[in-house]
Amino acid sequence: MLSYRHSFHAGNFADVLKHQVQTLIIDALQQKATPFVYHDTHAAAGRYDLRDPKSEKTGEYKEGIARIWQADDAPEAMQSYLEIIEELNPNGQLTYYPGSPLVAKTLMGNFNRLELTELHPTDIELLKQEFKGDRKVRIQKIDGYQGIRAMLPPPQRRALVLIDPPYELKTEHDDAIEGIVAAHKRFATGIYALWYPMVSRSQVKRFCNKFTQQGIRNILRIEMCVRQDTEGYGMTGSGMIIVNPPWKLEQQMKEILPWLTKQLAQDDSAHFTMEWLVEE
Numbered sequence: 001m002l003s004y005r006h007s008f009h010a011g012n013f014a015d016v017l018k019h020q021v022q023t024l025i026i027d028a029l030q031q032k033a034t035p036f037v038y039h040d041t042h043a044a045a046g047r048y049d050l051r052d053p054k055s056e057k058t059g060e061y062k063e064g065i066a067r068i069w070q071a072d073d074a075p076e077a078m079q080s081y082l083e084i085i086e087e088l089n090p091n092g093q094l095t096y097y098p099g100s101p102l103v104a105k106t107l108m109g110n111f112n113r114l115e116l117t118e119l120h121p122t123d124i125e126l127l128k129q130e131f132k133g134d135r136k137v138r139i140q141k142i143d144g145y146q147g148i149r150a151m152l153p154p155p156q157r158r159a160l161v162l163i164d165p166p167y168e169l170k171t172e173h174d175d176a177i178e179g180i181v182a183a184h185k186r187f188a189t190g191i192y193a194l195w196y197p198m199v200s201r202s203q204v205k206r207f208c209n210k211f212t213q214q215g216i217r218n219i220l221r222i223e224m225c226v227r228q229d230t231e232g233y234g235m236t237g238s239g240m241i242i243v244n245p246p247w248k249l250e251q252q253m254k255e256i257l258p259w260l261t262k263q264l265a266q267d268d269s270a271h272f273t274m275e276w277l278v279e280e
């Protein structure tokens with residue numbers, strides 16, 4: 001079943017958190033002169049036109065990136081992410097929003113490789129179009145988890161693996177954990193960043209609990225909720241679970257989360273959490 005299209009959700013509050021964390025991790029990897037790989041298991045289209053009827057229909061970006069992209073009081077640690085959005089919209093009108101592959105490509109230039117996997121027949125064509133002729137980007141229409149099993153460890157021995165499933169199927173929480181465990185067995189020093197939605201608090205607790213029981217260490221969880229938790233009445237927040245985060249990430253997110261949560265709040269219950277699920 002592939003009914004999910006990210007174009008309905010591009011630039012929403014969840015994308016902002018995810019792409020902000022992604023940016024900080026890539027910026028940290030770039031600090032060393034040695035090459036690395038950016039591997040995106042669920043890449044989607046790569047770029048979104050916010051004037052598209054799908055974006056306009058939900059208007060989710062209006063409660064996300066539109067609220068912050070021109071803020072002049074954003075924390076310093078957000079500048080790199082906000083610059084990507086500005087570069088994509090040079091005339092001052094918010095028209096395009098980058099998907100995770102384009103966020104990565106913008107930061108990484110031509111030095112490092114991107115491995116992108118996606119299954120949706122329409123989105124994979126858009127992705128191919130976006131990176132047409134770019135020899136540093138490999139795009140494959142294969143299952144994202146098969147991809148990490150086949151492609152890890154990378155020859156460069158340095159990688160960020162972003163795992164961003166649509167969570168349409170009941171098995172997807174377990175699939176994500178199993179995928180990371182399998183990948184970690186092959187490549188224990190990689191950075192793994194998994195996105196999850198906050199729809200049901202009890203489900204998130206079970207999910208995090210299960211994650212801690214896999215024998216993997218050094219796991220940071222970052223979550224931002226824009227309204228009060230519910231038990232299954234829509235997405236009220238989202239989070240990232242990061243294995244082997246760069247050492248500065250926690251400090252940078254401490255700077256970012258209070259400001260970002262305030263800007264994206266939809267009611268007085270907006271809140272954030274940052275905790276070590278498992279210490280190093």
Ligand SMILES: C[S@@+](CC[C@H](N)C(=O)[O-])C[C@H]1O[C@@H](n2cnc3c(N)ncnc32)[C@H](O)[C@@H]1O
Pocket residue numbers: 002004005006018040041042043044045046098099100101117118119120123142143144145164165166
């Ligand atoms: C949430 S979107 C990804 C958004 C993208 N990472 C971003 O931040 O711009 C999830 C994508 O996963 C794709 N997908 C679903 N199941 C997949 C699988 N098993 N392997 C690869 N892609 C899959 C969907 O078609 C959808 O485009």
